[in-house]
Amino acid sequence: MPERLVDRSPVVPADQLVAQMVPPPMFDDVSFASYIPNPNEPTQKAAVEKAAEFAKTIPGIRSGGKRGLFGKKPQPTGAGLYLDGGFGVGKTHLLASIYHAAPEPKSFGTFVELTHVVGALGFNRAVEELSSNSLLCIDEFELDDPGDTMLVSRLLTELSTRGVSIVATSNTLPGQLGEGRFAAQDFLREIKKLGSIFESVRVDGPDYRHRDLPPAPEPVTGEVLIERANALPGATLDDFDALCRHLSKLHPSRYGKLVKGVSSVFIDNVHPVDDQAVALRFVVLADRLYDASIPVTVSGAKLDQIFTQEMLDGGYRKKYLRATSRLLALSRFSVATG
Structure with a gap:
């Protein structure tokens, strides 16, 4: 007889939550070179070029914002990139490619996973755990829960001021694909303090799946x-x-x-x-x-x-x-x- 999922009760220790924030196995080997832009969708080629360019700007950060002997050394504000588009246009492929190109330490997770990490660790510990990163990648950034959105907005503000670069993706609703950058505008409005450092890049096309x-x-x-x-x-x-x-x-x-x-x-x-x-x-x-x-x-x-x-x-x-x-x-x- 096959096993049942209902008989499984896995436990993930709190100290492993951040360590397991890596791209899914299906994106282990992706790169900018392996993204094949649809020739009928010029935004895809432009997005690949912008993502590759952004990856080259990510510095290695390992201090975690800790205070040194003569006080805290000023750090540059982290850069931000937001990939906006519909379902199945390769945004996660590009996000994982940026992750693979960035120096350690770095983290990758969905918006939902990130809120779960903050909930499990507490806000202050989550900031400390993630602040030594060179990069934080957030897939499927969501705007349908104001509480979670503002919680993550506050987290990203803290991380950005400590020099962590941040890349996010989000899906535009299918009915709004012809309305320009609706999702990007909502994102930038919700993340008030980060809006000035995020560059929005549109990725159009049909769902490849x-x-x-x-x-x-x-x-x-x-x-x-x-x-x-x-x-x-x-x-x-x-x-x-x-x-x-x-x-x-x-x-x-x-x-x-x-x-x-x-x-x-x-x-x-x-x-x-x-x-x-x-x-x-x-x-x-x-x-x-x-x-x-x-x-x-x-x-x-x-x-x-x-x-x-x-x-x-x-x-x-x-x-x-x-x-x-x-x-x-x-x-x-x-x-x-x-």
């Missing part, structure tokens, strides 16, 4: 799901509702460790979710599965039906669309490798 691809794969039957899960070493098999209940008992910072070492995830009885808290937890799980390139196979409803139209019409629209895009990519991967 679904370019010329068929619709979402059809769910399999429960019997086929069990058969496939049993035949695949390292796979997990869970009931959808049981898995969602289990996620509610784990801090989202533990979801990455929850799926560590899993070869493929099988979920039975998938259905639309009408509880926003459940939906948002599943979004985080989808991100961690995507980071680890773990194929997903389901029975029940299609993966693009988990988040209802009511959910998509709400304030967390971009999260649900991103999660759906990633889940569909993982489900197609499952079909291709199955």
Whole structure:
């Protein structure tokens, strides 16, 4: 019988939270050279050039802002770059490329992961842990939670004054792609003290994950799901509702460790979710599965039906669309490798 995710209760010690802030495995080997700009999207080529140029300006910083024998040595304010664009245009590829080009120490995490680190460590300790960095990369910067946004804004202000360079990405809502730099303007407005040092770079284009691809794969039957899960070493098999209940008992910072070492995830009885808290937890799980390139196979409803139209019409629209895009990519991967 395959293992169940609901039987796993991973623990991540607080002192490992910052240490594990690195790019997902799927971005281990990316570089500026491996980003292939779409010839029909000139902003992509410009973004690669700007990102590579920015990486060369990042100095090595190891003092952590600590006071020396004759007082604290003044440090230059860290530089900032913001990559603004839609889903699947390669922003994370560019973000990871900047990370790989920067000197140690450095950190990489999603906006959600960063808020979890601050929550687990406390604000002051988080500042001290991250202030020795040359660079902090933040993927999927989000503006739908004012409290979290202002918390991270304050954190970035502190880090910037200590000389840490910061790069962030964010998704523009699909319905706003033709409205210029809406997301960038919101970002700069929210981060009042950092606005003057952030340079916004637009990255346009279609979602590469679904370019010329068929619709979402059809769910399999429960019997086929069990058969496939049993035949695949390292796979997990869970009931959808049981898995969602289990996620509610784990801090989202533990979801990455929850799926560590899993070869493929099988979920039975998938259905639309009408509880926003459940939906948002599943979004985080989808991100961690995507980071680890773990194929997903389901029975029940299609993966693009988990988040209802009511959910998509709400304030967390971009999260649900991103999660759906990633889940569909993982489900197609499952079909291709199955």
